[in-house]
Amino acid sequence: MINYAEKIYGRNREVAEIYKLFAAGRDVSMHGPRRLGKTFLLDRVVDAADGRGFNAIKVELAGCTDTRAVFRELCSRLGSRRSGRQRAADWFKQRLGQVAAPRSDQDGPWYQPFLNLDHETHFERLLQALHEDQENQWALLIDELPIFLKALHDKGPEGLADARNFMNWTSRVRAAYPRVRWLITGSIGIEPLARTGEYMAVLAKYKPFELHPLILDEAIALVKDLASNGHLPNRNEITDAEARAIASAVGWLAPFYLDALAQQLSGTPAEDEAVAVQRVEEAATRLLDPSHSATFGTWEEHLRKHYRDPECGIAFSALAILAEQSQGTRVDTLLAAIGRQDLTGEALRTLLVRLHFDGFLIVSNWDGELPTAAFRNPLLRRWWKRFCPQAQA
Ligand SMILES: Nc1ncnc2c1ncn2[C@@H]1O[C@H](COP(=O)(O)OP(=O)(O)OP(=O)(O)O)[C@@H](O)[C@H]1O
């Protein structure tokens, strides 16, 4: 087990910032591109909770399609925690049991009776219990909230109303039980959902927290540790020169891509810069092999799943053009190259902003005369150029 609290890449600064916000009574919303390390950060917030007088639990909503499932997920994560001297499950059972008087001889987990009865009332009572817990302060770290909301939206008008009701409900319980801290996160844009579902006002109450990629020194330390901790198939050492070359090839320093490229490194460790660059280039070539398509395929899938036509088709056209240019392409040139009569400069701009927030692109000089768009992740650009994914799979 790696003790991330001692590692410069362990997101300890971010953990401290989040607890500072919690201590100031703020709830946090952290949204960011795929693979940036959001879930990793939630795990570190959980690890650090004890030392900060908190009980933090991570609740993963990706598989939930209704509020009952959200409640079940929360209960299942709570089960093994402690509140004071008692196991949280027993403590909650006592508090909730006064109302529900569940039979103890039932099969299934401790929270089963509460799911079968009026789960919304119990959900709220549970939050009340967390709020009133004198021994601990609780923090709920909600991962992949937008995926859950999207699953509701996809059910049609009723689902959309459910999403809005759920979000309004969270606002109400946050106000009613203010000792409980909330952190919401997810990899797909929550704002477009909130706009469609008309719950932007709910989001506005969270303090936005921007998670950045690693900085160079952190990236170097991470890849060197991957080797020395035995996480790489062909290496137990990576030199400084190689670590730098990996960071340079990855460009967007998300741990996931640093790891993916380091996994491909082979040959004897090279101190010489030119040799190191060559080794890393060979590793990148292996990483771009079709056998590693899952490493990048999530991005293609993201567009197909979350962008609707005509946006989806235009996004694929734009990315195909941008993939050809490592230095990026001027937005006016891109508009002409896409060549669709029905595409206005304004609509392209809106789409590029979304692709920017979702981590595909960086658009520089937005306010200048000649804004330029480029892939954010140079490896993803190469993958896109090589496999040229189309809107229709
Ligand atoms: N700071 C870090 N140090 C070491 N490993 C990390 C770090 N951050 C992330 N990772 C690893 O990188 C991978 C991707 O991170 P993570 O799952 O947290 O990203 P994410 O932003 O939640 O992605 P997604 O949007 O796809 O859910 C995981 O295997 C994770 O353990």
Ligand SMILES: [Mg+2]
């Ligand atoms: Mg995640």
